[in-house]
Amino acid sequence: MKKIFLVAIAVFTLIACDKKEVDADANIHITGDVKGLSQGKLYLQKIQDSALVILDSIIVNGDSKFESHIKLDSPEMLYLFLDRGQTNSIDNSLPFFAEPGNIKIETTLKHFFADAKISGSKNHDLWKKFDSINSKFRDQNLALMEKRLKNELKPNATTTDSIEKAYKSLLTRKYRYTAHFAATNGNKEIAPYLALSEIADINTTYLDTIQKSLTPEVAKSKYGKMLNEHIKERKTLEVQK
Template sequence: MKKIILLLSLLFILIACKEDKKPDDTNLHITGYIKGLKKGTLYIQHIRDTALISIDTIIINGKSSFESHLQLNSPEMLYLFLDRGQTNSIDNNLPFFAEPGEINIKTTNDDFFEKAIITGSQNHDLYEEFSKIKQRFTNSRLDLIEKSMKAVQDNNKALQDSISEQMNQVTKRHYLFTANYALNNARYEVGPYLALSEIYNAKLKYLDTIQKSMSEEVATSRYGKMLTEYVREIKVKNSDSEK
């Protein structure tokens, strides 16, 4: 009897150790809670060769919390996609700038994107700050588009030209703001990411300045290498066209 009790005790200890043990080959621990979600599937995805690829799948069945252990070679943008098992709404994909360490995601089933609170990543904090200011430019464009449509209906050519010029000015301000933001945060991976995703068709001088301002660590990251290669390709292309 004592032997049986001893064996059971050892078994419980081994099980407990197994549950508490973190995977040795991971450096990112994601925890989260989705209020109101009782059933569905979460996919953690990243972009490879212009396609979204799932790197982890989490089944939600009765419990609204979730966690994931992943290996990141360097900080990068990931996407938390929610499949509710029914017609997908547009509010089902949540981007977050992941980096090694502990990241927590809290949101709701009804407002999956809008109510999300993400903590634990400096890169994400910077990206979120950028996104809030970017929204102002987006709102300005939408207002001008609405005015432009009205001007077309009224056949007001002078107003159409004026609105077109205002649109150009908004675009220029957006590009300059993004370039400055990426430059000021070139010691973080969000810097080259914004250069590649937001102003990839900007003047070479902006992209080149951001690329040269990256820290050594960022320059060797995924987005740092991509920006360096992208700038190099543009320079080669420009050089060939001048011949």
């Protein structure tokens, strides 16, 4: 009886040691399910100083469901990375806009990025809405790149001019759409994020408009502060020219 009791204690101790300690300061609770994943590793990452850093690593062994508790000072774009081991798939990184609260991520091993459904983040909902239109700009850009490559094989001056005009028109429409989307959502951190990630080189007049649309809380966020610094740097360079 005593041996059984000692074995029970030993097992309990191993389980307790294996369980991650939850950070008392954590303000984001992430739960998820990667259907089809029975064994592997997931990494929660963010960009810091132009490099990806790991916030949390999650070992999956038998159960495709996962959980993580992390702390962020303000809403931020994160990346859920799937370590596929020897597989050379490029479908292994899932971007999502994290914010304080409960976030749920559901996807599959087969189509890790394409099948992803993320809920619990208003910033992410807005990012998906933006991306649904932005993806059309990307598709049009790829089509123009294909035409440009074909034209290079058999150069035609008229075709070259037509492609360049179409590209400039596409870029202008994309920039205006992004600037408008950011300016009309100044109460969310998605606004300064889009200004920095999509149209950082746009005319500073547009960047000023976006910055002025930000609520005080968003202006003090990570991306809000970064946008402010970016505008200052751009204006300094413009004065020096």
